[in-house]
Amino acid sequence: MLEQIINLVKDQASxxxxxxxxxxxxxxxxxxxxxxxxIMEVIQQQIMGGNMGAIQQLLxxxxxxxxxxxxxLLTTILQQASVLLSGKLQNQVGVNAQTADSAAGGLxxxxxxxxxxxxxxxxxxxxGFDIGSLIGLxxxxxxxxxxxxxxxxxxxxxxxGLNDLLGxxxxxxxxxxxxxxx
Numbered sequence: 001m002l003e004q005i006i007n008l009v010k011d012q013a014s015x016x017x018x019x020x021x022x023x024x025x026x027x028x029x030x031x032x033x034x035x036x037x038x039i040m041e042v043i044q045q046q047i048m049g050g051n052m053g054a055i056q057q058l059l060x061x062x063x064x065x066x067x068x069x070x071x072x073l074l075t076t077i078l079q080q081a082s083v084l085l086s087g088k089l090q091n092q093v094g095v096n097a098q099t100a101d102s103a104a105g106g107l108x109x110x111x112x113x114x115x116x117x118x119x120x121x122x123x124x125x126x127x128g129f130d131i132g133s134l135i136g137l138x139x140x141x142x143x144x145x146x147x148x149x150x151x152x153x154x155x156x157x158x159x160x161g162l163n164d165l166l167g168x169x170x171x172x173x174x175x176x177x178x179x180x181x182x
Contacts (some may be wrong), residue, residue, distance in 0.1 A: 001133045005115065009036035012114050021103040024176035027093045031103070034088035038104075042081045046073070047138045059131045074112070082108045132162055133151060 013032035023031050023182045046055055054073050082104040089100035118129040 001128055001130065002137055003130045004118075005040070005134075006036050008114055008118060009039065009111055012111050016102065016107045016110060020106060022099045023089065023095055023103055024094055031089055031093050034092055035085055035104075035107055035111060037086035038088060039077075039108070039115070042077050043134070044138045045080070046077065047135060052135060056131050056135070059116060059134070078108050078112060081112070087182060164179045 004147050010029075010032045013035040014028050017028040017031045018025050043055065051073065057071055059076070082101075085101040085104035085108060086097070089095050089103060090097060093100075095103070115129075119131060119134075
């Protein structure tokens with residue numbers, strides 16, 4: 001699933017950077033990767049910070065942005081991801097702060113909207129975007145997923161030693177309980 005999210009973000013971000021910003025076109029892929037990293041870092045922080053239920057409500061099939069909790073969480077995610085992306089664009093791509101802020105502020109709502117649409121969709125073609133799998137991935141999924149993300153640090157893991165006791169599969173177990181297969 002991580003690959004599906006990355007591809008979705010890259011498609012949205014690459015096009016956006018080429019067509020709508022002062023980010024140099026030859027840096028669009030670097031900028032797109034930075035956008036994907038930024039949004040995933042913030043979602044991971046939200047889940048690891050105890051907002052697992054709120055993320056599940058935000059991204060679940062049939063969810064909406066209209067409830068106060070979802071609206072607040074959406075605003076928080078957009079603000080945090082935009083700040084992260086702006087910093088990454090300045091450091092990795094070399095654009096000035098104004099260009100980075102403008103690009104991040106314009107792109108993040110598009111990316112988050114696309115991600116939410118995929119997770120919320122009941123369409124069979126979107127079945128790979130599963131909230132349970134995302135939570136499992138964030139909390140320490142196995143196999144290819146672990147190789148593509150940094151391991152969860154013990155002091156930041158609300159599951160602590162329980163995840164270790166279960167061989168790193170606590171994220172997979174919780175993911176299946178909370179929404180495996182949508």
